[in-house]
Amino acid sequence: MPISDIPIFSMLRTKLQWHQERQQLLAENVANAETPEFKPSDLAPPTFEAPARGVAPVTLLRTSPAHLAGADGGSRDFALRAAHDFEVVPTGNGVSLEDEMMKVAGNQMDFQAATALYTRGLGLIKTALGR
């Protein structure tokens, strides 16, 4: 049984992936903080039901090995959610840098909490092995 099949590790892995993807979205929002007509986006928090139902993202199927893997522009493992706009400047940009910084800090803290839990989980296994 691979280590990632142990429930606590697979749960933590999903959480880490979610934070990783969210970090990318937040980076996009901040990088485009001056782009006209840019609307910030965010990831919807993972729910208990979603992984249980086994929702798979829609992607193009490769029916032949000769096919090129298309860049999955925008297809994600987690649902997108439009970030509610605090303020929209006259150029149509809805990014609030302060808000994004807050989200980045929160994302980083939660990610670190998840990695700490992962480390603890590994420690438990080591204890069980008697090392």
Place this chain on the structure above:
Amino acid sequence: MDLMKSIAVAASGLRAQAGRMQVISQNIANSDSTATQPGGDPYRRKIATFQSEMDRALGARVVALGEVRPDPTDFQVKSEPGHPAADANGNVKYPNVNPLIEMADFRDAQRSYSANVNIINATRAMIARTLDILKS
């Protein structure tokens, strides 16, 4: 790795903001550049624009510096008959650069730049934490 993507996106933001700062410093440096011949046009203020583009290789929306456009507003005209660039009536055209606007713009660029640096630092800390799992 996905976290490297975040760093690449933030780096594109740094590049775009640095390009904008270059345009602003060009404007400030040339705020007194008049024409070389009598009656000619002086330096025209330039405006940096941004555009969001989908980086296919990266799979993320990065930002890039768009076209650098000239500011179409009128030049300032001062009466200086002895100036080498003065026209027949003794008027000299000075650039349409307002140092106050440029400084405000510069502060804005600086703020966005720091925000992108902040993203890179946060992402680096996340990568370091992931690597710490190996050390346990």
